[in-house]
Amino acid sequence: MHEEDQPLIFTPLVRRPGVPIPDWLFGPAGVAGLPAPLHTPQGVNVAVGIDIIEVDRIRKVYEHHNERFLHRVYTDREIQQCRGKISRLAGRFAAKEAISKALGTGLHGVAWREMEIVQLRSGRPTVTLHSNARLRAQQLGLSAFDVSIADLAQFSIAIAVAVQTDPTTLANQLKEQEQG
Structure with missing residues (x-):
């Protein structure tokens, strides 16, 4: 089979730019067990997380x-904005789950209150990361996060998208932060 005929295998965004992808990610045989060459992401990459939850569960x-x-789950600002409305609490819960998936951690090593979803005056939700969640985003070179939430009577669903810039841009941003 010619190289141009082989399928491309893409990987989830689980590491900092320039750091090799962990072999365990691909199962017992590692990268060698893949059916085609691995395509390493270039330039701007995205990480996506999605979650749906039953409002009754919350x-x-x-x-x-x-x-x-x-x-335990929400910041003071989130509690204030939700005003006890269960569907809003469920939406933020789903958004936090989606963010943790985009970070590649699930809820291991990242706490609920380290991911904050606050609505702007326009109603658009914004994401603020704190502590370990912020550190994980920095380690991955994530430069932006966006989240969208849909609250229904029975379900709340959220999707989170994180953007990772190329390693050169990331390195420059980190240097600027250290100097400033």
């Missing part, structure tokens, strides 16, 4: 644990 947890649940 309602039941909130009714059972009340303030303890709120302060």
Whole structure:
């Protein structure tokens, strides 16, 4: 088979630019076990996460644990903006799950309150990362995050998209932050 006839295999965004992709990501045989050559992302790359949750699930947890649940999962600004509306809490919950997936961690090593979703006056949600979530985003070279949330009566769904710039741009941004 000619090189141009071989399929391309793309990988999820799970590492910092310039760092080799971990072999374990591809299973027991590693990269050698892939059916085609691995295409390494170039330039601007994106990471995507999506989540859907039943609003009743959040309602039941909130009714059972009340303030303890709120302060474990949501920041003070999120609690204030949601004003106790379960569908809004569920939407932010789904958004945090989606963000953690885009970070490639799930909720291992990143806490709920380290991902904050606050609405602008226009209603558009914004993402602010704190502590380990912020560190993970920096390690991956993520320069922007966007999230969209849909709240329905029974379900809330969210999608998160993160942008990773090329390694040169990332290196320059990190130098500027260290100097400034």
